[in-house]
Amino acid sequence: MGESLDSGALLEMLCRQARELIGAADALPRTVRVRAGEMSVEVEYSEAPAPPPAAAGQDGAPGETAPATAGGHVIRAPLVGTFYRAPEPGADPFVSIGDEVEAGQQIGILEAMKLMNPVDADRAGRVVDILVPDQTPVDFDAPLLVLAPADS
Amino acid sequence: MFETVLIANRGEIALRVARTCRELGIRVVMVHSTADRETWPVRFADRSVQIGPPPARHSYLNPAGIVEAALREGAEAVHPGYGFLSEDRDFAEICETHGITFIGPPATVIERLGDKAEARRVAVDAGVPVLPGSLEALGNAVEAKRVADRIGYPVIIKAVAGGGGRGMAVVRDGHEFLQVFRETRAVAQAVFGDGRVYVERFLETARHVEVQVLADRHGRVIHLGERDCTVQRSRQKLIEETPAPALPADLRARLGEAAVRCAREVGYVGAGTVEFVVDDENNFYFIEANCRIQVEHPVTEMVTGIDLIREQLLVAAGHPLSVRQEEVSPRGVAIECRVNTEDPDRGFLPAPGVLDVFEPPGGPFTRVDTYGRAGLAITPYYDSLLAKVVVWAPDRPGAIARMERALSEFIVAGAGVHTTIGFLRDVLAHPLFRDAKHRTSLVDQMLAVSACDAGIRTAS
Numbered sequence: 001m002g003e004s005l006d007s008g009a010l011l012e013m014l015c016r017q018a019r020e021l022i023g024a025a026d027a028l029p030r031t032v033r034v035r036a037g038e039m040s041v042e043v044e045y046s047e048a049p050a051p052p053p054a055a056a057g058q059d060g061a062p063g064e065t066a067p068a069t070a071g072g073h074v075i076r077a078p079l080v081g082t083f084y085r086a087p088e089p090g091a092d093p094f095v096s097i098g099d100e101v102e103a104g105q106q107i108g109i110l111e112a113m114k115l116m117n118p119v120d121a122d123r124a125g126r127v128v129d130i131l132v133p134d135q136t137p138v139d140f141d142a143p144l145l146v147l148a149p150a151d152s
Numbered sequence: 153m154f155e156t157v158l159i160a161n162r163g164e165i166a167l168r169v170a171r172t173c174r175e176l177g178i179r180v181v182m183v184h185s186t187a188d189r190e191t192w193p194v195r196f197a198d199r200s201v202q203i204g205p206p207p208a209r210h211s212y213l214n215p216a217g218i219v220e221a222a223l224r225e226g227a228e229a230v231h232p233g234y235g236f237l238s239e240d241r242d243f244a245e246i247c248e249t250h251g252i253t254f255i256g257p258p259a260t261v262i263e264r265l266g267d268k269a270e271a272r273r274v275a276v277d278a279g280v281p282v283l284p285g286s287l288e289a290l291g292n293a294v295e296a297k298r299v300a301d302r303i304g305y306p307v308i309i310k311a312v313a314g315g316g317g318r319g320m321a322v323v324r325d326g327h328e329f330l331q332v333f334r335e336t337r338a339v340a341q342a343v344f345g346d347g348r349v350y351v352e353r354f355l356e357t358a359r360h361v362e363v364q365v366l367a368d369r370h371g372r373v374i375h376l377g378e379r380d381c382t383v384q385r386s387r388q389k390l391i392e393e394t395p396a397p398a399l400p401a402d403l404r405a406r407l408g409e410a411a412v413r414c415a416r417e418v419g420y421v422g423a424g425t426v427e428f429v430v431d432d433e434n435n436f437y438f439i440e441a442n443c444r445i446q447v448e449h450p451v452t453e454m455v456t457g458i459d460l461i462r463e464q465l466l467v468a469a470g471h472p473l474s475v476r477q478e479e480v481s482p483r484g485v486a487i488e489c490r491v492n493t494e495d496p497d498r499g500f501l502p503a504p505g506v507l508d509v510f511e512p513p514g515g516p517f518t519r520v521d522t523y524g525r526a527g528l529a530i531t532p533y534y535d536s537l538l539a540k541v542v543v544w545a546p547d548r549p550g551a552i553a554r555m556e557r558a559l560s561e562f563i564v565a566g567a568g569v570h571t572t573i574g575f576l577r578d579v580l581a582h583p584l585f586r587d588a589k590h591r592t593s594l595v596d597q598m599l600a601v602s603a604c605d606a607g608i609r610t611a612s
Contacts, residue, residue: 080203080217082224112220113250137224139202140217141186 072128072146075121077138081112083119085134093134099127100150107145110138124150153469154178154229154253158222159197161233162212164521164540165445166193169231172461181225183218185211187531192523199225206533212236215243222252229253229468231461235535238444239266239315255468257421257443264418265441269312269350275438278417280410283429283437285352297329300351308354309333311340311347315442317387319343322354357591358429360384361396361436363411364452364460366475367420368467374477375408376452376460383579385500385595390572391579392448393487394455396430397548397588403434414441423449423464447490447540450521454486454544485551486544489559489580491522492536495570504530505568513561517544517554530569538564538571548588556580 077083085093085108095107101121108119125147132144157173158181159166170180170193182197187206194200201221204211211217213236222230230247232238232255244259256262265271269289272282284303289312290296300307305326311319321336323329333349341347364376380396381389395404411426418441425442449460458480463473495503507528512520522539530538541558545551556577564571578598584590 080201080220080224113216113223115216140204140211141202 072148073123073125074143075107075119075145075147077110077140077142077144078119079110079112079117080140081110081117081138083132083134083136083138083144084109084111085130095127095130095145097127097130101125101127101147119144121147123147126150153471154227154465156181156225156227156229157255157465158183158218158225158227158230158252159193159233160212160218160230161236161238162188162191162193162534163523164537165233165447167196167523168521169233169445169461170196172459172465173231176462176465178465181221181227183212183221185533187533191528192525201225206531208236208534215240215246218243219246219250219252222247223250227252229255229465231255231464232444234444234447239442241266253468255422255464257424258419261418261420262443265424265443266315267312268310268314268440269348271441272350272352272438274418274441275414278410278413280414280438281436283352283355283439286350289348289350291348293330293333296333296349296351297326300329301326303351303353306354306356307351309336309349309351311336311344311349313344313346313348314340315344317384319349320387355429355431355437357593358382358431359396359399360389360427360592361399361407361430362425362427362442362446363407364446364449365411365415365420365424365426366460366463366467366473367415367422367424368473369421369470370472372473372476373412373415373420374473374475374480375411376456376458376480377482378404378407379446379448379451381448382590382592383585383594384592385599389448389490390576390595391487391489391585392451393485393548393551394451395482395485399430400434403430403436407436410436410438414438422467423460447537448488450519450540450542451486451488454517454519454542455482455484456480457483484544484546485548486542487551487555488540488542489555489576490537490572491539491541491562491564491576492572493530493538493564493569494536494572496572496575497570500572502532502536503568503570504532504536505566506530507564507566507569509563509565511561511563512539513541513558515558515561518558519543524564549586552580552586 095101103121103124105121106118107121110117110119128148129146132138156179159169160183173180180197181199182194183201183203184194185204185206203217203221204214230252237243239262241259241262244254244262247254273287275282286299306322306324309321314320319340321332323332336349337347340349360381361378362381363378367373377394378396379392379394381392383391407428414426423445425446427439428436429439430436453460458475493503494500507526510524510526512522519542520539524538543551543554543558545554559573559577562573579585584594
């Protein structure tokens with residue numbers, strides 16, 4: 001900066017800018033374009049970050065067993081917290097096995113740092129399994145409940 | 153002492169902290185993202201809690217998930233490692249309000265030193281020299297240029313909230329100032345959420361020397377000598393050593409005293425680092441203070457025999473430091489090389505992949521801090537530090553020879569995986585490094601020469 005740059009130095013500067021841009025974001029870019037004539041740095045991201053490598057079961061996590069979820073749709077914990085099946089102690093659970101649920105319908109609560117976070121079904125279906133007992137601490141992404149798709 | 157400590161970090165530092173906890177009989181809770189589920193630190197821990205998806209914003213930078221995990225697992229304290237939430241005053245405060253001890257300085261100290269303009273003021277109040285520059289953040293570009301014109305070019309514009317070598321730009325000519333000022337402000341706002349910047353003189357050929365300090369809650373503040381971190385690329389450290397080579401003994405003593413004065417001035421508690429630049433006339437200037445354990449802390453441990461993580465835990469638990477200043481007697485020379493999964497032939501771009509082969513060095517006086525294992529998948533979500541190779545020897549030539557031997561043993565291979573091992577060996581072999589005449593410009597000089605050689609090869 002402050003001096004005229006030859007194209008090599010310009011390219012290096014652009015690469016550095018691009019690296020800084022990439023480093024500042026959480027997601028991996030889909031494409032990175034760096035041009036030297038007229039200068040240009042473009043970093044493009046996909047809508048969603050790449051999914052993590054799949055892994056079965058979570059060894060050692062409390063209250064969890066490897067779920068038998070063949071064919072079903074699994075609703076997972078959106079954050080780390082304590083899972084509640086009912087709106088308050090003694091109340092009826094939000095859902096039970098056999099219930100039909102709609103997309104967006106609340107199926108439980110995750111309490112984290114005294115905040116009650118609703119857990120919603122992200123699609124319609126019939127509840128075929130509930131994998132976590134009431135008042136159980138769960139990790140992020142822990143399987144909570146299995147739905148059979150509504151059209152089955 | 154604590155019974156259970158939660159480690160809010162990943163990779164080599166998570167394992168490093170966990171090991172000292174284990175030695176002290178402390179139960180370890182590790183939090184991790186889904187990307188790190190299968191890594192060694194998670195397996196090493198007594199308990200683990202998966203707190204979020206791979207992006208750090210939703211896992212390692214998410215205070216709610218970490219505090220929830222600490223409360224659930226009964227952790228009395230949280231060790232933040234470096235990076236992530238280690239210097240986040242809000243996180244320190246959230247921990248304390250939930251009755252969890254944050255292993256680091258108080259939130260108020262993090263806040264003061266995290267504001268780099270304010271940190272300069274702390275140094276001035278402590279009677280420690282700072283580079284000519286502004287003592288306050290400069291909001292107005294024209295006013296800032298007046299300051300720059302007064303102190304003389306080159307100047308460096310730095311984000312008040314910056315860190316990790318980011319959010320700063322050098323201006324070598326006054327005509328460029330206004331534009332670079334606006335760009336740096338925009339970057340600072342985008343990256344740190346705080347657009348405030350300040351200006352200070354930039355030293356083209358300086359040495360980067362930092363002092364390790366330790367302070368407890370009983371009024372004791374000591375230093376453990378200095379580390380030279382002059383070998384840097386884009387302000388990222390590659391090789392660190394202690395003692396700083398080719399520095400007169402009295403200067404090293406004065407650096408240590410200056411660092412202790414800064415720590416006392418701000419009411420520091422825990423392990424911290426005070427960073428200086430040293431010019432060719434052996435003048436030194438405060439540049440910033442870091443409120444965390446540093447990546448390069450092992451070189452200090454190797455020459456002093458003091459486990460810095462243990463001291464952090466002792467201080468956080470309210471105990472006095474285990475050593476007094478007069479008991480600190482560094483011996484010999486230690487060097488650390490940072491092995492990153494980056495490709496030096498492609499501008500040090502991150503080069504992640506699965507490690508099919510991972511054979512770290514061993515042997516006399518050789519320490520490797522790593523979370524690497526054969527089969528480890530290096531993901532692109534986090535920084536590229538794979539391993540720190542640290543050696544000790546009675547003198548500097550011996551330490552360089554030992555490091556050369558250690559790096560020559562280190563084998564890492566996998567599809568798409570590249571490391572900086574070869575480049576580190578080139579630095580070790582460089583005459584300026586061998587003679588300790590190198591400055592912060594060394595790596596750029598080396599890269600310019602190799603780019604030039606490549607150009608000659610292409611042309612012929």
